[in-house]
Amino acid sequence: MPKLNENYLNVQDSYLFAEIARRVKAYEEAHPDKAGNIIRLGIGDVTRPLTESAVEGLHEAVDEQTKAETFRGYGPEQGYEFVRRAVADYYERNGVKVDPDTVFISDGAKSDTGNITELFAQDNVILVPDPVYPVYVDTNTMDGKKIIYMNGTEENNFLPMPDDSVKADIIYLCSPNNPTGACYNKEQLKAWVDYAAANEAVILFDSAYEAFVSEPELPRSIYAVEGAEKCAIEFCSLSKTAGFTGTRFSYTVVPKELVFSSSDGRKMSLYDMWNRRQSTKFNGTPYIIQYAAAKVLSEKGMKECMENISYYMENARVIADTLRKKNIPFTGGVNSPYIWFKCPEGMESWELFDYLLEKIQVVGTPGAGFGVNGKYHFRLTSFGTHEKTKEAMERFEKLF
Amino acid sequence: MPKLNENYLNVQDSYLFAEIARRVKAYEEAHPDKAGNIIRLGIGDVTRPLTESAVEGLHEAVDEQTKAETFRGYGPEQGYEFVRRAVADYYERNGVKVDPDTVFISDGAKSDTGNITELFAQDNVILVPDPVYPVYVDTNTMDGKKIIYMNGTEENNFLPMPDDSVKADIIYLCSPNNPTGACYNKEQLKAWVDYAAANEAVILFDSAYEAFVSEPELPRSIYAVEGAEKCAIEFCSLSKTAGFTGTRFSYTVVPKELVFSSSDGRKMSLYDMWNRRQSTKFNGTPYIIQYAAAKVLSEKGMKECMENISYYMENARVIADTLRKKNIPFTGGVNSPYIWFKCPEGMESWELFDYLLEKIQVVGTPGAGFGVNGKYHFRLTSFGTHEKTKEAMERFEKLF
Numbered sequence: 135m136p137k138l139n140e141n142y143l144n145v146q147d148s149y150l151f152a153e154i155a156r157r158v159k160a161y162e163e164a165h166p167d168k169a170g171n172i173i174r175l176g177i178g179d180v181t182r183p184l185t186e187s188a189v190e191g192l193h194e195a196v197d198e199q200t201k202a203e204t205f206r207g208y209g210p211e212q213g214y215e216f217v218r219r220a221v222a223d224y225y226e227r228n229g230v231k232v233d234p235d236t237v238f239i240s241d242g243a244k245s246d247t248g249n250i251t252e253l254f255a256q257d258n259v260i261l262v263p264d265p266v267y268p269v270y271v272d273t274n275t276m277d278g279k280k281i282i283y284m285n286g287t288e289e290n291n292f293l294p295m296p297d298d299s300v301k302a303d304i305i306y307l308c309s310p311n312n313p314t315g316a317c318y319n320k321e322q323l324k325a326w327v328d329y330a331a332a333n334e335a336v337i338l339f340d341s342a343y344e345a346f347v348s349e350p351e352l353p354r355s356i357y358a359v360e361g362a363e364k365c366a367i368e369f370c371s372l373s374k375t376a377g378f379t380g381t382r383f384s385y386t387v388v389p390k391e392l393v394f395s396s397s398d399g400r401k402m403s404l405y406d407m408w409n410r411r412q413s414t415k416f417n418g419t420p421y422i423i424q425y426a427a428a429k430v431l432s433e434k435g436m437k438e439c440m441e442n443i444s445y446y447m448e449n450a451r452v453i454a455d456t457l458r459k460k461n462i463p464f465t466g467g468v469n470s471p472y473i474w475f476k477c478p479e480g481m482e483s484w485e486l487f488d489y490l491l492e493k494i495q496v497v498g499t500p501g502a503g504f505g506v507n508g509k510y511h512f513r514l515t516s517f518g519t520h521e522k523t524k525e526a527m528e529r530f531e532k533l534f
Numbered sequence: 535m536p537k538l539n540e541n542y543l544n545v546q547d548s549y550l551f552a553e554i555a556r557r558v559k560a561y562e563e564a565h566p567d568k569a570g571n572i573i574r575l576g577i578g579d580v581t582r583p584l585t586e587s588a589v590e591g592l593h594e595a596v597d598e599q600t601k602a603e604t605f606r607g608y609g610p611e612q613g614y615e616f617v618r619r620a621v622a623d624y625y626e627r628n629g630v631k632v633d634p635d636t637v638f639i640s641d642g643a644k645s646d647t648g649n650i651t652e653l654f655a656q657d658n659v660i661l662v663p664d665p666v667y668p669v670y671v672d673t674n675t676m677d678g679k680k681i682i683y684m685n686g687t688e689e690n691n692f693l694p695m696p697d698d699s700v701k702a703d704i705i706y707l708c709s710p711n712n713p714t715g716a717c718y719n720k721e722q723l724k725a726w727v728d729y730a731a732a733n734e735a736v737i738l739f740d741s742a743y744e745a746f747v748s749e750p751e752l753p754r755s756i757y758a759v760e761g762a763e764k765c766a767i768e769f770c771s772l773s774k775t776a777g778f779t780g781t782r783f784s785y786t787v788v789p790k791e792l793v794f795s796s797s798d799g800r801k802m803s804l805y806d807m808w809n810r811r812q813s814t815k816f817n818g819t820p821y822i823i824q825y826a827a828a829k830v831l832s833e834k835g836m837k838e839c840m841e842n843i844s845y846y847m848e849n850a851r852v853i854a855d856t857l858r859k860k861n862i863p864f865t866g867g868v869n870s871p872y873i874w875f876k877c878p879e880g881m882e883s884w885e886l887f888d889y890l891l892e893k894i895q896v897v898g899t900p901g902a903g904f905g906v907n908g909k910y911h912f913r914l915t916s917f918g919t920h921e922k923t924k925e926a927m928e929r930f931e932k933l934f
Contacts, residue, residue, distance in 0.1 A: 135735070135795075136703040136736050137797075138653060138654060138796065138807065139653055140796050140797065143796060143802070145810060148814070182602065183599055183600050184599045189600050192822070193596055196596070197589075199584045199589065199592075199781070200584060201583055202583050205582070205583040205780075206780040207777070208579045208779045242817040245815055245816055248815030252539060252676065254537065255539050273814060303535060303536040303537070334535035377605075377607070380599070380818075381820050382817065382819070382820045394536060396540050402543070407538065407539070410542065410545060410548075410676075414644075414669060414673055415649060416642070417641070417644045417645065417782065420641075420780065420820060420823060421780040421781065
């Protein structure tokens with residue numbers, strides 16, 4: 135009889151968005167007259183269509199697949215050279231040098247942040263922020279790894295800093311952060327790189343929201359910090375940058391400097407291991423999507439993406455302005471599509487959820503869904519339309 | 535300091551195709567006059583372009599992504615309902631009933647056969663055939679699982695049958711087989727299902743080459759055998775069926791009956807676990823590819839696929855006829871794109887590789903690359919053009 139992976143018994147049910155959907159549905163059924171009035175600013179999915187470069191690239195690549203002479207079958211599991219180079223060029227335009235050979239193309243940062251856990255043995259101490267993107271916790275729980283938390287709170291602007299008394303082997307950082315929208319500055323990231331160097335720890339850096347950073351002095355990659363190439367793996371994606379949530383393209387940078395000793399003193403390279411993992415358990419991202427992604431990553435392609443991002447950031451500004459007017463403390467909204475605010479009047483986050491739904495038919499995400507430290511906070515996203523976002527904030531302003 | 539997964543130290547270097555490439559390159563450099571003469575019948579990649587339905591579907595879905603009203607962002611991690619149903623319908627047309635809700639859409643059978651190992655604890659006995667598709671071995675080695683082998687030999691037509699004295703928990707079967715092209719009949723598969731039932735084992739059934747089965751009495755799915763839904767997970771793909779090796783679409787069926795007890799007696803369902811695994815570490819297959827795949831899986835779409843498959847099978851026939859003429863024993867070539875033959879004149883497989891390259895500039899795959907039992911066998915594939923395949927076999931015929 136097969137022995138199953140019993141760590142799965144310890145994984146929490148991912149009920150957050152299901153529970154939101156359940157409560158919204160119950161409200162709609164109880165108030166059919168108000169159902170059409172509901173504005174959803176909860177889910178972190180984009181709404182703007184694909185850019186011109188992406189569409190052009192997709193059509194062109196599909197046409198290539200119609201002729202035997204230009205048909206492409208299996209590609210390199212790591213991604214085609216042309217797109218790995220396009221990623222490196224994009225980094226370079228943002229002031230960061232990355233070796234294209236260390237760029238691995240994949241179908242999603244969620245896949246890669248999940249699968250990377252396979253490279254690590256079970257007896258590691260994993261340090262994760264709270265509030266947190268639940269995937270970091272769930273994937274390590276499935277592996278039976280020991281997770282410890284660091285607190286993101288109002289006091290530290292939801293940007294936990296290293297604590298020398300804590301000995302972590304693997305550290306998850308996400309900046310600009312999901313769900314809090316907070317963004318580390320260079321000095322703060324340097325403190326993390328210094329901590330990792332001192333403790334020989336590995337930083338798993340999720341930069342999926344880097345394109346939303348508008349303040350030029352803020353780092354968009356951990357490799358903007360000297361020495362990070364010796365301790366950090368970076369995960370990024372076109373999901374939010376280019377509206378690829380349904381099209382799927384991501385990249386992970388694994389520097390060759392990340393070499394550690396096995397228990398009997400043999401050298402093991404995380405680059406080699408990830409390369410072996412991907413070659414064995416992955417067959418590459420679809421050619422047509424790689425082709426389109428290379429166009430998106432060009433200067434012209436990115437200019438188009440930035441137009442969509444500006445559209446979303448205008449929504450963020452509207453939300454942030456409303457909160458400021460009401461003296462409600464918040465993070466995000468400037469360098470991030472997320473706005474994370476303190477629930478007014480001492481409410482808990484699920485309480486506020488029900489209150490907003492009931493009173494003004496606005497749906498957001500209760501902070502409690504992201505960890506203990508989210509109990510009194512609430513997340514709104516800027517991925518709606520201008521009209522709906524403005525309307526939601528007008529209702530909010532009248533309510534409080 | 536992070537403790538790395540030291541099981542990676544036990545994974546063999548995957549040098550087979552790299553070594554083939556090295557030897558071919560060395561030959562070309564030594565004989566520049568012969569370089570243009572080389573015919574490659576080694577690698578298992580398709581060469582015919584995408585079918586009309588696939589191309590039409592891809593273009594249509596891309597167009598949908600250009601407008602906000604029809605744009606699709608995140609989809610269900612398990613795949614869209616419409617394509618899960620298209621898979622179930624395709625099964626039904628082949629005489630097998632599958633619940634669409636148990637069909638998980640993914641980017642490749644390689645990903646899924648690799649990732650499924652996560653659901654099983656380390657202390658299982660994994661039974662794998664030799665010769666074997668190396669991914670089954672490598673992925674379990676990375677997990678530190680114990681692998682035992684069953685022999686595929688000339689005596690059993692490279693179709694190993696269950697041995698009641700062997701106690702396996704998890705069994706890998708691939709039929710039609712890669713690399714041997716051998717195909718189990720229904721009686722033989724029933725013996726495996728009976729063994730699994732008696733031992734409460736799980737069968738991981740790889741049916742990636744099912745569309746090449748031409749003899750109607752041979753099963754194209756393990757679910758053609760009664761009781762298989764209680765013990766088997768099936769992996770299939772459009773890679774070879776529809777030329778999707780570079781486009782990426784696969785599906786895995788995990789029946790809900792696969793429920794086992796944890797060490798403290800709690801019920802654990804492999805369906806629930808795989809659902810949780812995919813929801814946590816995967817964000818779904820690109821929408822445009824799911825849309826195109828549904829078209830491919832329709833009756834019209836499959837008719838087009840069968841034209842390409844007939845093209846390849848004509849090559850297989852040419853290869854098989856030549857071997858028959860020379861009285862060389864082989865498997866495959868009828869219900870499979872692969873032909874696996876005994877090296878003539880007592881040669882070992884790498885010896886034959888060099889001999890064919892040197893004498894007639896034909897490149898194949900040495901059986902030794904697939905396991906101990908491949909030492910005296912050789913694989914040719916039918917994925918070339920008619921012209922090249924015929925030419926290669928004419929040279930072969932003259933040589934022996």
